[in-house]
Amino acid sequence: MSETTSTGEDRRLFVGPSPHLRDRDSIPSVMRWVVLALLPAVAVSLWFFGLEAARVHVIAVAGCLAVEWACLRWLRTPGSIRDGSALVTGLLLAMNLPPTTPWWMILVGSVVAIFLAKHVFGGLGSNLFNPALTARVFLLVAWPAQMTTWLRPGVRGLVDAATLDTMTGATPLGLLKEGRLSEIAASSMDLFVGQVGGSLGEVSAAALLLGGLVLLARRVITWEIPATFLGTVVAVTGAVWVFGGPQHGTPWFHLVSGGLMLGAFFMATDMVTSPMTFRGRLIFGVGCGLLTAVIRLWGGYPEGVSFAILLMNAVTPLIDRMVPTPFGRGVPKAKEAA
Amino acid sequence: MSERTALQELGKGVWAENPLLVMVLGMCPSLAVTTTLANGLGMGAAVIFVLTCSNVVISMLRRVIPSAVRIPAFIVVIASFVTMVDLVMEGFLPDLHRSLGVFIPLIVVNCIILARAEAFASKNSVWKSALDGIGMGVGFTLAITVLGGIRELLGNGTLLGMPVLGRGFQAHAALVMILPPGGFLTLGLLMAAMQARKGR
Numbered sequence: 318m319s320e321t322t323s324t325g326e327d328r329r330l331f332v333g334p335s336p337h338l339r340d341r342d343s344i345p346s347v348m349r350w351v352v353l354a355l356l357p358a359v360a361v362s363l364w365f366f367g368l369e370a371a372r373v374h375v376i377a378v379a380g381c382l383a384v385e386w387a388c389l390r391w392l393r394t395p396g397s398i399r400d401g402s403a404l405v406t407g408l409l410l411a412m413n414l415p416p417t418t419p420w421w422m423i424l425v426g427s428v429v430a431i432f433l434a435k436h437v438f439g440g441l442g443s444n445l446f447n448p449a450l451t452a453r454v455f456l457l458v459a460w461p462a463q464m465t466t467w468l469r470p471g472v473r474g475l476v477d478a479a480t481l482d483t484m485t486g487a488t489p490l491g492l493l494k495e496g497r498l499s500e501i502a503a504s505s506m507d508l509f510v511g512q513v514g515g516s517l518g519e520v521s522a523a524a525l526l527l528g529g530l531v532l533l534a535r536r537v538i539t540w541e542i543p544a545t546f547l548g549t550v551v552a553v554t555g556a557v558w559v560f561g562g563p564q565h566g567t568p569w570f571h572l573v574s575g576g577l578m579l580g581a582f583f584m585a586t587d588m589v590t591s592p593m594t595f596r597g598r599l600i601f602g603v604g605c606g607l608l609t610a611v612i613r614l615w616g617g618y619p620e621g622v623s624f625a626i627l628l629m630n631a632v633t634p635l636i637d638r639m640v641p642t643p644f645g646r647g648v649p650k651a652k653e654a655a
Numbered sequence: 656m657s658e659r660t661a662l663q664e665l666g667k668g669v670w671a672e673n674p675l676l677v678m679v680l681g682m683c684p685s686l687a688v689t690t691t692l693a694n695g696l697g698m699g700a701a702v703i704f705v706l707t708c709s710n711v712v713i714s715m716l717r718r719v720i721p722s723a724v725r726i727p728a729f730i731v732v733i734a735s736f737v738t739m740v741d742l743v744m745e746g747f748l749p750d751l752h753r754s755l756g757v758f759i760p761l762i763v764v765n766c767i768i769l770a771r772a773e774a775f776a777s778k779n780s781v782w783k784s785a786l787d788g789i790g791m792g793v794g795f796t797l798a799i800t801v802l803g804g805i806r807e808l809l810g811n812g813t814l815l816g817m818p819v820l821g822r823g824f825q826a827h828a829a830l831v832m833i834l835p836p837g838g839f840l841t842l843g844l845l846m847a848a849m850q851a852r853k854g855r
Contacts, residue, residue, distance in 0.1 A: 419827075425829070437843075437847065455836075459831035460829065
């Protein structure tokens with residue numbers, strides 16, 4: 318660093334506008350840690366789904382980077398392709414897709430994530446909804462058949478459409494929804510490690526937990542949202558399991574299956590779309606957990622994590638307005654009496 | 656406000672004061688029935704007829720209607736024309752009538768028509784009110800036809816029921832565009848595009 322600023326003043330004497338204390342964290346460094354934390358789960362998805370998983374990861378990341386580049390160029394929204402945010406969105410999008418997602422669907426998802434969910438709202442930092450989740454839900458509603466075709470774990474080659482039907486199975490949560498809990502072959506260890514059908518990022522609770530702990534240790538995310546999110550799901554499903562009967566699935570089953578770990582550690586904690594205050598984040602996490610449990614137990618879809626997080630994203634501005642009470646509001650009106 | 660020429664009176668509804676894309680009126684039918692291009696056209700035609708006729712009649716009666724009961728009086732006029740459209744459409748275009756369903760009778764409470772009656776026809780001459788009604792009606796029709804066209808094209812791969820984008824696309828058409836989220840997305844993007852264009 319030189320001794321003078323760009324305008325020629327002596328740096329030792331130069332006092333700029335606040336903030337004066339800066340952290341060394343930056344968007345690229347945060348994004349780098351998120352990518353690193355996702356790597357174990359990426360590795361597990363590659364191990365269980367082989368080339369199909371690699372194909373989805375590559376197309377999603379390339380698609381998101383390309384759309385980001387085009388949006389920055391043509392819409393002139395703030396941001397930079399080098400900040401890594403599009404890379405993270407691409408990876409998270411891939412984690413939210415089934416391994417056999419057709420290439421054109423992944424590209425549509427990239428456009429929805431980067432253009433519709435992010436740049437239309439004003440670019441990085443201005444988006445109301447988590448981009449990757451928005452894309453997932455768009456694709457789920459647009460092409461329900463392709464988005465609920467689950468490759469069996471361990472099929473590692475490329476699969477063509479003709480033979481696909483012979484290599485698919487239902488996800489554990491799907492079986493639960495149909496009341497076929499007894500047919501779930503996977504043991505709770507399989508569920509934890511990830512040897513089950515599902516989206517790339519919902520198979521392995523263990524790998525996601527590892528990544529989540531890295532983020533927590535690095536303080537990229539704070540504990541409030543994951544803890545309250547997971548805790549609420551366990552509490553609600555536990556209560557229903559105890560009082561409503563075993564056909565609702567054990568709380569452990571709900572904890573390690575589906576996209577809960579991915580959602581709780583990587584999606585709900587998105588800095589842009591979650592509340593800014595400590596108490597706000599507690600409310601946010603509990604809300605995510607409640608909605609997830611309600612959708613899983615009584616809703617129309619087998620999995621509710623993505624809907625829950627998007628719904629809570631929508632009320633995040635409200636939470637930020639309510640908690641804490643804004644300065645000056647709720648003060649006793651002493652002056653009027655005087 | 657300076658006096659507008661007849662042509663401006665006619666044209667403002669199409670672009671500068673487009674009822675759907677600028678004034679954001681009449682959202683309910685616009686989002687609910689625009690799953691196909693034909694629905695958009697049908698709905699638009701019905702609205703042009705009702706809007707023009709009710710504007711003319713209300714403008715004629717503008718010195719007769721006591722202002723305290725003007726809204727009920729407007730509604731009676733509008734409802735008469737809506738009933739005509741409803742019966743004519745049921746008689747001659749039963750398929751369209753079925754697919755538009757309850758949204759034809761609901762034109763009675765369409766806020767575009769009431770807004771034009773209240774804000775324009777009750778204060779302006781018959782000639783100007785007629786032009787305003789036609790212009791606003793055409794503007795609304797254009798907007799919901801484009802909306803319906805985009806949604807039908809992407810959600811079903813067809814336009815007016817005819818395959819346009821080919822079999823490969825049709826097999827994998829984006830169902831979401833026919834569903835409510837597709838309506839909101841398309842409408843929002845159309846509005847954004849319109850604002851971007853106007854801001855230039």
